[in-house]
Amino acid sequence: MKLKLNYFMATSLIIIPAWSSEVAMPNGNLNPEGMQTMPTIQPKTTYAVPSQKEGQSSTFEFDARMTPSPPQVGINTLGVEILRKNTAQPVTGLKVTAQVFMTSMDMGKEESKVYEIALGRYQLKMSFSMKGAWAVKLLLPDGIEKILNFEVGRSK
Numbered sequence: 001m002k003l004k005l006n007y008f009m010a011t012s013l014i015i016i017p018a019w020s021s022e023v024a025m026p027n028g029n030l031n032p033e034g035m036q037t038m039p040t041i042q043p044k045t046t047y048a049v050p051s052q053k054e055g056q057s058s059t060f061e062f063d064a065r066m067t068p069s070p071p072q073v074g075i076n077t078l079g080v081e082i083l084r085k086n087t088a089q090p091v092t093g094l095k096v097t098a099q100v101f102m103t104s105m106d107m108g109k110e111e112s113k114v115y116e117i118a119l120g121r122y123q124l125k126m127s128f129s130m131k132g133a134w135a136v137k138l139l140l141p142d143g144i145e146k147i148l149n150f151e152v153g154r155s156k
Contacts (some may be wrong), residue, residue: 060140061085064148071152073128078136080122090120096140100126103133103149114138128152
């Protein structure tokens with residue numbers, strides 16, 4: 001496989017390279033440029049609703065409360081009640097982990113310990129280093145993820 005580098009002019013000051021993969025025809029016939037571009041593969045299925053990875057869960061309901069509310073720069077506490085959707089019963093004994101990260105810029109991810117403080121009630125503490133858009137991603141068993149978004153530093 002050969003890679004062909006094409007350049008596209010984005011502005012008068014910036015040149016952005018664009019790579020395309022090129023392969024020779026199996027029978028040895030080549031196009032006028034000596035290569036043939038491979039076709040773009042399009043997904044066969046599109047989904048009308050977000051996947052579980054984007055925060056939806058067909059199994060659980062989440063009720064989250066941040067203290068202080070609204071969240072402020074510094075240490076904050078997040079309480080999350082997790083219930084089974086079909087029975088509204090608390091889900092106990094989950095091994096939940098959490099990642100805290102800023103959504104408006106890449107500042108890395110902070111892992112936070114999550115504790116079950118009562119039947120189906122989980123709590124974690126996190127520190128927000130600056131104002132802005134933040135998210136907490138709760139990682140549950142079986143690959144279920146719940147993303148909670150917060151605006152830190154906004155007044156009520």
